[in-house]
Amino acid sequence: MVDEVSPTEWWQSRPPLDHKKASTVTIVACSITGVVLLLILVYLVYRVYKKRCAHQAPYEKIYGRGAGGKEHTTVDMDRKNVPQLTVNSRNVQAFVLPSTPPKKTRQFDRPVVSPRMEGTSGALGVPIYPDSGSDSSSPPSRRSSTEGPQNSMFSLGAIDPDLYKATQDDSETNFPEDHLGRVWFALEYQREAERLLVSLIKIKNLPSRTPGSSNACDPFVKIFLLPDERRFVQSKFKRKTTNPKFDESFVFQVSYKALQTRTLRLTVYDVDRHKKHRTLGNVLYPFKDFDYDDGQKIVMWKDLEEKSIMETSDLGEVQFSLTYNNHLERLTVVVLRARGIKKLAGMPAVDTCARVTLMNSNHVLKTKKTNVVTNSSDPLYNESFNFKLSPTQLDTSSLSVAILQVTPGDEGSERQVGRVVVGPFMYARGKELEHWTEMVNNQKDMVKRWHALTQ
Incomplete structure (x- = not known):
C-alpha cells in the first residue's frame, strides 16, 4: 500500500523555492498582460472614432448673408434637400458654333516704300498710314502678291535690302x-x-x-x-x-x-x-x-615706300656697310660713297676723304682713312677696313665715320664736314642704333645703310 501523504506534510517536505526566478517570471507575466490590455484599449478607441466619422455629414449648413442680403445655404446631401430647378424655354436662345474657316498660307508682299509714306512716323516710331477712306489708325488691307507694287506697304517682318547696302571704300580695296x-x-x-x-x-x-x-x-x-x-x-x-x-x-x-x-x-x-x-x-x-x-x-x-624719301641733310650723307665675324673677332667697315657734300667756306674745292674711328668706352682704339677724292660733291670711296673687336666689347664700343675736306698740297690741313656715330644704345639712337643692332644680329652678313651727317 502506498502511504498517503497529507498536504501539510507535502508542503513541508517540498524543496525550497528560488525567489529570484519567481520574481522574474512575475515581471514578465505582468508585462505581457499590460501590452495586451494596451492594444485592446487602442483598438476600442479606433473603433469609436471610425464610427463617429462615418455618421458625420459631408456638408454642413453655413449661414451668412451675401451681397444682395439673401441668406446663403449649402445643400445637405444626406437629407437630399436638392431644390428642383425649372427652365423657361422662352429665355433660352439657340447657340450655334461658328464654322472653322479653312487655314490660309500667309503671303508677304515685297516691301516697297510708297512716296507718301517715306519719312512719316508717329511719336513712338509707328508708321502713320495715309487716308484711304477708313479710320486713319488702322493699316491698309494686305494686297495680294500678284498685284503691282506701286501702292503696296511694308509687310510684317519684311526687310528692305536696298536700305542695307554697305558702301565700299576704294582706298581699302584698290591697291596698285x-x-x-x-x-x-x-x-x-x-x-x-x-x-x-x-x-x-x-x-x-x-x-x-x-x-x-x-x-x-x-x-x-x-x-x-x-x-x-x-x-x-x-x-x-x-x-x-x-x-x-x-x-x-x-x-x-x-x-x-x-x-x-x-x-x-x-x-x-x-x-x-x-x-x-x-x-x-x-x-x-x-x-x-x-x-x-x-x-x-x-x-x-x-x-608705304621702300626707301625713306626726304630731303638730305644740309651737311650731306654717307653710305657704309658693317660686317662682324664673331669667330674671327673682326669688324669690317666698307665706306662706299657720300652725297650732297657742299664746299666749306675758305676751301678751294670739294676734296674729301672719310675717316673711320673705332672707340671703346670713349677711348680711341684705332683710326683709318680713305684716299682723297678730288673735286666731287658725291665722292665714291669704296674702301674696306678691318678692326679687331671681341664679342664682349660689342656692347661698349662705337664706330665714328667722318667726312673731311682737305686742302690740296697742304698736308695735314683738314676740316670736318660732319660725322655719323653708330653703336649700341649707350652711344646711338634711331637709324644708327638699328644699323649696329642689325649687324650684331646678322653676323657675317653685310648690312648697308645711308646716314645723314651731323656736327
Whole structure:
C-alpha cells in the first residue's frame, strides 16, 4: 500500500523555492498582460472614432448673408434637400458654333516704300498710314502678291535690302601692283598744351613672307619725329596678319614753331621666325603742309615706300656697310660713297676723304682713312677696313665715320664736314642704333645703310 501523504506534510517536505526566478517570471507575466490590455484599449478607441466619422455629414449648413442680403445655404446631401430647378424655354436662345474657316498660307508682299509714306512716323516710331477712306489708325488691307507694287506697304517682318547696302571704300580695296602696304593714321595738335597726338589706326595689304598666305607677317610700327631719330615710339606687335589693326595713340611734346620744321615718319617692320626685324616700308608726312584747327583730328592714309624719301641733310650723307665675324673677332667697315657734300667756306674745292674711328668706352682704339677724292660733291670711296673687336666689347664700343675736306698740297690741313656715330644704345639712337643692332644680329652678313651727317 502506498502511504498517503497529507498536504501539510507535502508542503513541508517540498524543496525550497528560488525567489529570484519567481520574481522574474512575475515581471514578465505582468508585462505581457499590460501590452495586451494596451492594444485592446487602442483598438476600442479606433473603433469609436471610425464610427463617429462615418455618421458625420459631408456638408454642413453655413449661414451668412451675401451681397444682395439673401441668406446663403449649402445643400445637405444626406437629407437630399436638392431644390428642383425649372427652365423657361422662352429665355433660352439657340447657340450655334461658328464654322472653322479653312487655314490660309500667309503671303508677304515685297516691301516697297510708297512716296507718301517715306519719312512719316508717329511719336513712338509707328508708321502713320495715309487716308484711304477708313479710320486713319488702322493699316491698309494686305494686297495680294500678284498685284503691282506701286501702292503696296511694308509687310510684317519684311526687310528692305536696298536700305542695307554697305558702301565700299576704294582706298581699302584698290591697291596698285607691287604694293607694300597702306597706313591709316590720324593727327591732332593741341596748341595750348603744345602736344602732338598721333593715332595709328590700321594697315592694309602688307607683303607676306610666304607668297599666297595672308598670315605670314608679324608687323609693328616705329614712329619718329624727324630730324630727331634718337627718340621714337613703338606700337604693339601683331601676330600672323597682313591687315593689322592697332588703334593706338602716341603723344609728342613739341612747340608749334618747331612742328613746322619736323617730319613724321612711320616705319613698318616685320619680325621673322628668327626674331629679326625686316623693314617693310616708310611713310613720311612733313608738317609744313599740316593744315589744322586747334583740337581738330585729321584722319588720312598713305602708301608705304621702300626707301625713306626726304630731303638730305644740309651737311650731306654717307653710305657704309658693317660686317662682324664673331669667330674671327673682326669688324669690317666698307665706306662706299657720300652725297650732297657742299664746299666749306675758305676751301678751294670739294676734296674729301672719310675717316673711320673705332672707340671703346670713349677711348680711341684705332683710326683709318680713305684716299682723297678730288673735286666731287658725291665722292665714291669704296674702301674696306678691318678692326679687331671681341664679342664682349660689342656692347661698349662705337664706330665714328667722318667726312673731311682737305686742302690740296697742304698736308695735314683738314676740316670736318660732319660725322655719323653708330653703336649700341649707350652711344646711338634711331637709324644708327638699328644699323649696329642689325649687324650684331646678322653676323657675317653685310648690312648697308645711308646716314645723314651731323656736327
